[in-house]
Amino acid sequence: MTVDVFGTDALRGAVLEAWRASPTRLREDANTEEDHARGYYRDRVLVELAQNAADAATRAGVAGRLLLRVATTDEGTAVLVAANTGSPLDAAGVASMASLRASAKRDAGAGTVGRFGVGFAAVRAVADEVTVCSTSGAVRFSLADTREAVGRTAAQEAAQGRAALADEVRRRDGSLPALRLPWPTEGRPPSGYDTAVVLELRDAPALDEVRSLLSDVDDLLLLALPGLVEVLVDVEGEWPRRLADVHDRWDVLTAGGEVPLGVVADRPVEQRTARAWRVTWALPRVPEDAPGGTVPRVVHAPTPTDEPCSLPAVLVATLPLDPSRRHVVPGPLTDEVLARAGEAYAELVGRLAAAGQDAAALVPTGLAAGAIDAALREHALAALVRTPLLVPASPDDDLVPPLRATVVRDLSDGPAVTALGAVVAGLVRVPPSGTAALRALGVEERTLAEVVDELPTGGDVDWIALYDALDAAAQDATAREGLAALPVPLVDGRVVRGPRGVVLLDDDVAGLAPATLDALRSWGLRVADPAVVRPLLARLGAQRLDAAGLLAHPALRAAVLGQADDDDLEHADEVTAAVLDVVAAAGAVPPDAAVWLGLLTLDAADGEPAPAHGLVLPGGAAARLLDDRVLAPVAADAVERWGRDVLAAVGVRDDLVVTTVPDVVAGVADDDGDDPAALAAASLDGWEQYVADLADVLGPGTYCGDVAAVADLDAVDDACWPALLAHVAGTPALRAALVTPVRGEGAAATGPSYTAWWLRTRADLPVPEVFALPGARGLPAALVPPAPDLLHGLDATVLRALGGIGSLAEVPPDRWAVLLERLGPVGTRVPLDVAGHVWRAWARGAGPQEPPATVVALVGPGVAQVVDDAAVADDPRWWQRATSDVPVVPVPGADGSDAGAARTVADLLDLPLASDGTDADVGGGDPEEVPDALLALLPDAPTVWWRHDDLRIGGEPVDWWVQGAGADARMHAVHVAGLAAALAWATGRWASRGAVAALLGDPDDGDAALDLVIG
Structure with missing residues (x-):
């Protein structure tokens, strides 16, 4: 005989009496059980059984172990056995299972999960026959027995004329609440367990459902139910599995406490005493895309709900749920638990960050998945900003809370950030994937330029390491802009902002005297400390200079030009010594620098100061050819100290020198200023008149490019002209400056070189403006004198540059007036051989630049004469008309084969044709x-x-x-x-x-x- 140890008879009697008294109550109980079994708990039978097991273990204070086994009985019925350790079944538990929303765990205390007293109804989703056997006894629930008992009661009622219960039973067609009527039974749980729930699975679909649920059992069950430490899954021995040691595979953080009383004031009466809250966060230790690393994106309370959670960790929290246990109920309690959950999440992220994990990957970004998720993210972010979790740029620093962190927008990670972290507080390293996380945390984003602007200019900064680290970043144009204000230590101890304008001295300048370096700094050169010179500085605009580059620097030119106005002789000597030291290191002088270096003040042999280009070196060609009253010898001690080469490089004349004036424009004399062109032009005698004459030949404004000129011609000793001309002719650079004509851009004509122009117009030499080259034929001496003895021995090219011609066709247009003047005044008879040379030259296109005042013409048969008016013969027919009243200029070759020759000559001489107006x-x-x-x-x-x-x-x-x-x-x-x-x-x-x-x-x-x- 079965012993009723749990008072099930009384429970059944009370329920049947209630249904007898009110068939509506039967209807309500049946609908409620059906709602839970087929609706709210349709897929949660295992979770609910596990939850009861966890609560039993918690109440007993033991480690919860759960066995989930599917087996087949001897009768061929499939059963699900859920056995657990913990408190055995008692009368209160049976009463709770047989009631709706009257949990026996109301006063169970913290740690238990079940709260509503309806979870057990989940068994009805798969079974109609349920047995709960424990070490304290057993009880069963049976749909068949319930039908029989209710049927008997309904029949009794009908016999007494009350058909309401029978009608309700009939309408339900056998769908009755099986869990409301417990029955005593016998049975024992499996060995090692205290309680077992045995479900006779209703049919094959129910078996398939259970199998599917068992296949999904994983670590999340242990994480959601901390009362369980082990779950054994055995499906008829096919694939037994054991789940345990969950903390070996997950990083878990649990926090708990008690909410204020006011927070639960709006909760149902039976839940107001449940003020304990508990939050667990779990993160798999394997990547999320690896097996076992998937995190369900829902809130657990503690079993899974339908509330989405976008945070990359499992959340298990004591959130209040609606009766379906699938949705969180809004209210103060929810707000309080979510706030604590956010704080706990930040604590977990901080702990993982301290262990070296990428915290940025755990920061919620993007859009929230729902209201609960939005609130949870808000609380998590609020706590994360105060949590040290970001990797500092400096490896020696502690983790940085986002609230005090700074990230460089243009430079998120790498050696450059590490280097900057040593001098910028709160600077953090961020991989490219972490940018969105930092923005969600509100980390201050600053441009590289802003960070560089605040770099310290003092203190102990490892500039070399910083520059080397930033060098790779400077390959990018945007980063170079951001580094524009990078501090640079100077050799004098100062630190300036911005490499642009800073001078990096090359190795060949290392030997400069300390006084020279001091002078360079005093002239405004910002010389970088050699100890910090790195490629980055040059990449950012610092000027790398060797000695030759120093000579081209504006600061040196300004110092030399300033000597002229410096009354402090000692300072002037310092400038001279420093500049000569640089020149000695350079070995050669850039062409642009040669002009202004000539203004460097040196001592002459008599002790008087003079510009370098106003002095000569003893024993040189310049000393031999130039007047020492104009260019004095340089002091002997200067030669001894610096050597001839250095002094010659700065302009002291060892030989005649060629000065090049850049960008010459005909008619424009730029000789007033301190730019190279003006300085070069100012050193040349008569330059203004020369460019004016160029304009007459080439046209005003014609660009002539660079013009080379032999300097110091106005200082030649008068007794040395023959030797000087021979020296110029025999020295390639000087010769080129003499014989190379000036060609204007777009001009057909060419102009004389400055040297040739000066020798022909300003030298006061006994040289005719036009003379015959030695050996030239057909040039009568009456018209073209021979070359003077002064030019004896010079070659034809040089003689041509000085005015020599081989034929009248070579006479420059501006020299024709001189030739015609030699023929005499108007009325002078001209020999026919002389006149013929002139006429042939005109016929070939040679002639004066401007119409001449007089011409040679026929005034009768065989008679040529100088006249001031004439007509040009169209052809030989018109020669016959020549008279003293009508002089005629014949045109040799104008015999019909060249009809335009006469017109060309007429235009050249500005004379009419003889045929004009003649019948x-x-x-x-x-x-x-x-x-x-x-x-x-x-x-x-x-x-x-x-x-x-x-x-x-x-x-x-x-x-x-x-x-x-x-x-x-x-x-x-x-x-x-x-x-x-x-x-x-x-x-x-x-x-x-x-x-x-x-x-x-x-x-x-x-x-x-x-x-x-x-x-």
């Missing part, structure tokens, strides 16, 4: 036949000519005239000689007119005939 029509005359002997040799000649006794053109008598050309020409003549000229002109054989005349006199003249044939 050249000829009428009358007696026709005569051209001799056959001539026609045989001149087949293209006209066959008839017209004889005149008096032939005139424009009122002037002529010997012949031709109208037209070739066989159709009309020839006029007053005699046979005139006919010969007409025939030669008409047939285009003007040069052979003598042979034509000879044949007219003697048709058998063989030589004349041959001349015509081959001419």
Whole structure:
């Protein structure tokens, strides 16, 4: 006989009596059980059983162990056994299982999980027959027995005329609340366990559901129910599993306490005493994308709810739930627990960060997944900002709380950040993936420029390490901009901001005297401390200078130029010594620096100070050729101290030197200023007049580029001109400065070099402006004198630069006026050979730059004379009209083959053509036949000519005239000689007119005939 140890008979009687009295109560109980079994708890049978097991262990104060086993009975029924350790079943527990929302754990204290008294209803999702056997006894719940008992009661009621209960039972069609009627039974839990719940699985789908739930059992069950330390899963021996030692696989943090009484004031009566709160956070120690590392993104309270949680850890918290136990109930208690959960999460992240884990990956970012998640994230972030969790840039520093952290926006991680961390408090390292986390935490973001602006300029800073670390970052243009204000220690102990403008001295400057370095600093050079010179500084704009680079620095030029106004002789000597020290180290002087270095003050031999370019070195070519009253010898002790090469490099004349004036513009004399062009121009005598003359030749404003000039020509000893000219001609650089003409951009003409111009216009040498080159032919001395003895031995190229010509075609346009003046005043007879040279030169395009005041012209047959007005003969016909009243300039070669030659000469001389305004029509005359002997040799000649006794053109008598050309020409003549000229002109054989005349006199003249044939 089964013993009723838990008073189940009384419980059943009370329930049946209640249903008898109120069939509606049956309906309510049945609906409630069905709601829980098929709705709220449809997939939570294992979780609810595990929760009861955990609570039993907690109440007993023992380690909770749970066995979940699926087996098949001898009768072939599949059963689920859930056995656990802990407090055995008692009457209160049975009463709780048989009631709804009347938990026996109300006063169980902290640590228990069940609170509503409805979780056991989950068993009805898979079973209609349930047995709970414990070491204290056993009880069972049976849908079949409930149907039978309710059926009997309904039948009794119906017999007494009360059919309400029977009608309700009939309407429910057997769906009755099986858990409301407990029955005594017998049974023992498996060995080693205190209580076991045995479920006879309803059917195959129920078995499949249980199998699926068992396959999902994992560490989360132990994390959610800390009362359990072990879970054994055994499905008919197929894949037994043991879950234990969960803390070996998870980082877990648990916090707890008691909420203020006012927080639970709005909770249901039975829950107001449950003021204890508990929060557990768990994070897998394997990556989330690895097996076993997946974190369910829902809140656990303690079993899983439907509330999403976006934080990358498991949250188990004593949050109040609605009756479905799937949603958190809003209210003060929820707010309080979420706040504590946020603090606990920050504590866990801080602990993991201290262990070396990337805390940025644990910071919530992005959008919240719901209201609970949003509140939880808000509390977590509020606590995280005060938690030391960010990796400091300096490896020697402690973790930094976000509230005091700074990150460089342009430079999140790497050696540069590490180096900056040594001097910037709160600077943290952030991998690229952590940027969003830092923004969520409100970490101060600063640009690299802002961080650099606040770098200390004093104190113990390892500048070399800092520069080397920042060098890689400076490859990026944006980072270089951010480093613009980087502090740089100077050699004098100061620290300046910004490498731009700082000078990095090269190794060849290391030997400079300390006094020289002091002078450089006093002149405004910001010289970096050699101990901190690194490639980064040059990359950021610092100027790396060797000795030659120093010479090109504006500070040295300013110091030299300032000597002229310095009354402090001692200071001037210091400048000189420092500059010469730099020049000695450089070995060579940049071209731009050579000009202003010539202004460096040195002592002359007589002790007087003078600019370097105003002194000469004893024994050199300059000392031999230049007047020592103009350029004095330099002091002997200067030569002994610095050497000839150094002094020559700064402008002391050892030989004649070439000064180059850059960017010359014709007509613009930039000789007032301290730029290289102005300084170079100012050192050249007559420069302003020279560029003005260039403008006359090339045109004002013509760009001429760089012009090289031999300097100090105004200081030549008068007795040394022959030697100087020979020296210039024989020295390549000097020679080039003499013989190279100036070519203007876009100009067809060329101008003389400055050296040639100066020697021809300012040297006061006995050299004609134009003279004949030795060996030149066809240049009458009356027109072009020979080269003077002063120029004896010079080659033709040099002589040409000084005014020598080989023909009149070489006469420069601006020298024609001089040549014509040599022929004498108006009326002077000019020999025909001299006049012929002039006329041929004009016909070939040579001529004066401006129309001359006088010209050489024919004033009669064979008579040339200097005249001030004339006409240019169109062709040889017009030569006949030359008279003293109508002088004619003949144009050799203008015989019809070059119709434009006469017009070119007329334009050159600004004279009219002889044909202008002259009536050249000829009428009358007696026709005569051209001799056959001539026609045989001149087949293209006209066959008839017209004889005149008096032939005139424009009122002037002529010997012949031709109208037209070739066989159709009309020839006029007053005699046979005139006919010969007409025939030669008409047939285009003007040069052979003598042979034509000879044949007219003697048709058998063989030589004349041959001349015509081959001419």
